[in-house]
Amino acid sequence: MASSQCCANPPTLNPVYGKGHVAEDFGGLKAYITGSPESKLAIILISDVFGYEAPLLRNLADKVSTSGYFVLVPDFFHGDPTTPEIMKNSIDEWLKKHGMAKGFEEAKPVIQALREKGFSAIGAAGFCWGGKVVVDLAKYDYINAAVSLHPAPLTHDDIREVKCPISILGAEVDRSNSPEAIKQFAEILSTKPEVHSHVKIYPGTEHGWSVRYNVNDKQAVEKAEEAQKDMLDWFVKYVK
Numbered sequence: 548m549a550s551s552q553c554c555a556n557p558p559t560l561n562p563v564y565g566k567g568h569v570a571e572d573f574g575g576l577k578a579y580i581t582g583s584p585e586s587k588l589a590i591i592l593i594s595d596v597f598g599y600e601a602p603l604l605r606n607l608a609d610k611v612s613t614s615g616y617f618v619l620v621p622d623f624f625h626g627d628p629t630t631p632e633i634m635k636n637s638i639d640e641w642l643k644k645h646g647m648a649k650g651f652e653e654a655k656p657v658i659q660a661l662r663e664k665g666f667s668a669i670g671a672a673g674f675c676w677g678g679k680v681v682v683d684l685a686k687y688d689y690i691n692a693a694v695s696l697h698p699a700p701l702t703h704d705d706i707r708e709v710k711c712p713i714s715i716l717g718a719e720v721d722r723s724n725s726p727e728a729i730k731q732f733a734e735i736l737s738t739k740p741e742v743h744s745h746v747k748i749y750p751g752t753e754h755g756w757s758v759r760y761n762v763n764d765k766q767a768v769e770k771a772e773e774a775q776k777d778m779l780d781w782f783v784k785y786v787k
Contacts, residue, residue: 556759557631558601565605567612570619574657577622579605582612588786589666590616591657591690593650593677595755596641598628603758604674607775614779616786617666621657623650623680647699650680658689670786672778674758675699675723685709692785694778697754699723706735712743714781716774721754745781749774 562569567581579599592608594601599620608618624645633641654671661669670692673681678698685693686708693713695701700723713736717729724732726748733746749756749770757774760767 556755556761558597558603558759560598560600560628561602561605562600564600564602566609567605567618573619573621574660576653576657577626578657579608579620579622580618581605581609582617583615584617584664586615586617587665587667588616589661589669590618590782590786591654591661591669591671592618592620593623593654593671593673593680594620594628595675595677595758596624596629596634596645597759598622598624600628601758603760603762603771607758610775611779611782614783616670616782619657621654623653623677647676647679647683650676651683654680654684655689658684668786670694670782672696672782673698675755679705682706682709682713685711685713692782694781696757696774696778697721697723701728701732703731703735706732707739709736709739709742709744712781712785714745714747714777716757716777717746717748718752718754718756719748719750720752723754743785745777747777 570578570580599622608620612618629641668691671681671690672694674696676699678695681693681695682705684690696716697718736744752770757771760771
């Protein structure tokens with residue numbers, strides 16, 4: 548997971564960015580929250596290693612909320628997101644503190660808090676680090692639909708265990724999950740007709756393209772928006 552692609556185009560974090568607000572405690576975590584609390588439909592966005600203060604991720608949360616969803620982006624790293632310097636010098640130590648298995652465990656109380664607040668359907672999308680966490684959630688009945696975008700390394704067993712509708716969106720150039728690996732995931736999912744699935748590889752993209760892109764690069768923006776639209780279309784279909 549900690550390849551050079553994982554730290555490409557690092558965001559400039561901004562704790563006050565976005566149209567929403569930060570809740571100090573939502574299921575035990577800080578979380579950026581946007582959208583109407585009157586909605587009964589919730590979407591959780593699980594960040595890559597740069598965390599919940601990334602402006603493009605918060606912008607995406609705001610965009611998703613305009614489709615009628617209550618959206619939250621939890622701070623799974625407890626104020627300690629990675630940085631390019633950490634990625635270069637001490638990523639293994641950082642991952643010991645912020646492993647994806649820990650993220651999976653911390654996501655469960657967040658989902659429980661949503662259920663207790665009356666949300667009737669919950670979707671989750673994850674990016675890189677978060678993409679693996681979302682697949683782990685999809686193995687159980689925690690969420691109603693999952694989208695995993697350029698996920699951290701997944702195994703065939705991960706995919707075999709998925710139980711809810713899942714969309715896997717992969718890059719053409721990705722050292723975490725190559726197009727060949729993504730195609731194998733599609734083949735496994737095709738043997739599970741009870742699980743609705745969608746798998747897509749985006750030509751001309753690299754790992755991280757959906758939330759870490761140059762906003763001044765028209766082509767990069769278009770490719771990111773294509774993936775974001777596909778993500779939202781999946782939720783509209785299954786989180787209702």
